[in-house]
Amino acid sequence: MTLKVTAKFLDQLRVPGTTVRQAAAAASITNTAVYQRRRRDQVVAEAMKEAQTAARGAARA
Known part of the structure; x- marks a missing residue:
């Protein structure tokens, strides 16, 4: 995962209700790649x- 892809993934993950799978897809990577990197x-x-x-906090606000 490049720095740009990682940033896009994390930006998407901050959106309330977004799953790791959805954020990964938005960043054009697999959720397997995300978990390996983690x-x-x-x-x-x-x-x-x-x-x-942050996403959970925003969802509660």
């Missing part, structure tokens, strides 16, 4: 967690 890259893992938390 396992290998702690920064991406933390960014995913933050994006999902």
